[in-house]
Amino acid sequence: MKRSLLRALLAAQEAKRPVALLTEVESGRQLLIAGADQQGDLAASASLIEAVHERLQQERSGLLEDGKYFLQVFLPPLRLIIVGAVHISQALVPMAKLAGYEVSVIDPRKAWATEARFPGTSMLTQWPDEAMEALQPDARTAVVTLTHDPKLDDPALLRALNSPAFYVGALGSTRTHARRLERLRAEGLDEAALARIHGPAGLAIGARAPAEIAISVMAQMTAVLRQAPRLAPLRNP
Amino acid sequence: MNGSSEAQAWAGTDEVLAQADAWLEEGRKVALATVVATWGSSPRPVGSQLLVDDKNNMVGSVSGGCIEGAVVAEARAAMEDGRPRLLDFGVSDEMAWEVGLACGGSVKVYVERLES
Incomplete structure (x- = not known):
């Protein structure tokens, strides 16, 4: 994980904002998603982003697309x-x-x-x-x-x-x-x-x-x- | 308990990430392990995290203590070569008995280096 993403994750926790971290398991590339904002070096398709928002809504972390991606939902404290x-x-x-x-x-x-x-x-x-x-x-x-x-x-x-x-x-x-x-x-x-x-x-x-x-x-x-x-x-x- | 910056063994995910930032600030090498999938009666849910530094200091957990040793070894390797790893532990895997996940569950753990 890049330091900038770690910092953004901590800032979201501090602001009590729910965020999702999407990781491509093979490459380690990551995308941090908070509402309409996205940050990171992973390019995600529109359908994948849609799946991420659905998981955020359900507050459910887990593997996506046959284990190609891992999504972690971070909720406010x-x-x-x-x-x-x-x-x-x-x-x-x-x-x-x-x-x-x-x-x-x-x-x-x-x-x-x-x-x-x-x-x-x-x-x-x-x-x-x-x-x-x-x-x-x-x-x-x-x-x-x-x-x-x-x-x-x-x-x-x-x-x-x-x-x-x-x-x-x-x-x-x-x-x-x-x-x-x-x-x-x-x-x-x-x-x-x-x-x-x-x-x-x-x-x-x-x-x-x-x-x-x-x-x-x-x-x-x-x-x-x-x-x-x-x-x-x-x-x- | 009263705001000490020292790592706590019982830290939740928030504390793990805050500790990661603090360790990186101190110039330590750091890797993060995250439970990405579980089957059966695995002890810690998806999203549970274990933070490891280059002196084998640990914060958080990815199991009840059964697989932490093996995960730390992979975390040390990831710190060195920078490649992420996906680890499988389970009853179907002979290694599971070696590392002691005898609770009957199986678990996938993703290990990544944290970039300073």
């Missing part, structure tokens, strides 16, 4: 927005980073949202609706509210449900969640929007400790992202 710089978040942040997410934590309570509690993490101390406006969740973003405080969680949920975020989760007991749905209904959200909330957030793995709850939320986000079939009920050994 996954993002996780956490509302609440709480104990569970301290466990969830490193897990999500390991799983490849760019993580942002929102909490206007400055005593909680500290560098010491969240080393190397992007912290936003605005009110959640302002912070969500700045972050602009897209279809590769998950949003989880963990404060239990309606003043903080609700405005973030309203913004999340008006975005294409692939996962929206809200921590809290079944009763807390029922009251939350009532409040959001009063704000004018319809049932289809409310049904997008995973509440109480997380898979039912009997989690108790903060790190266990973080695991259950991380697992649920992964299941939704990868469109996993519904899990079979757990059995005792």
Whole structure:
């Protein structure tokens, strides 16, 4: 791969732009395709370019034309927005980073949202609706509210449900969640929007400790992202 | 975890490419291996990448660790002669047992030199 193509690939990732890299396996010649832009030393036919765009749409890497070409789709990074710089978040942040997410934590309570509690993490101390406006969740973003405080969680949920975020989760007991749905209904959200909330957030793995709850939320986000079939009920050994 | 520039064994594709750029900047020779096709229960999906430098430092993965040794050897060769390579590993191939892809899957890996 030419250095200029590597740089262009990294720039596309930085700009959160989906791109495809087409490689002629025999020669190693390559073409980077982003929308109508093309860059590289490989001349591709119109029909091949058409196939590339179809694969980009399907987000599917693989061999083309009997293995003559390899196409790799590079998608923008996954993002996780956490509302609440709480104990569970301290466990969830490193897990999500390991799983490849760019993580942002929102909490206007400055005593909680500290560098010491969240080393190397992007912290936003605005009110959640302002912070969500700045972050602009897209279809590769998950949003989880963990404060239990309606003043903080609700405005973030309203913004999340008006975005294409692939996962929206809200921590809290079944009763807390029922009251939350009532409040959001009063704000004018319809049932289809409310049904997008995973509440109480997380898979039912009997989690108790903060790190266990973080695991259950991380697992649920992964299941939704990868469109996993519904899990079979757990059995005792 | 907190923004260290050091290579991480668990790096995803983004980190692999960023690391490639950093290594090239340092003047290292670098090759990139990418899974281009899989059959059966291969451990890493199409698009998974392993970055190798001229001192056998590795970032990322193209299997669960079974074929990395063989891939690194080909990556070193690609660094020298600049020719891309397409490697086949699988149960139908005797080499698969030698390199240890005993999981029953097969996988094609493309190896290319990164130009400085």
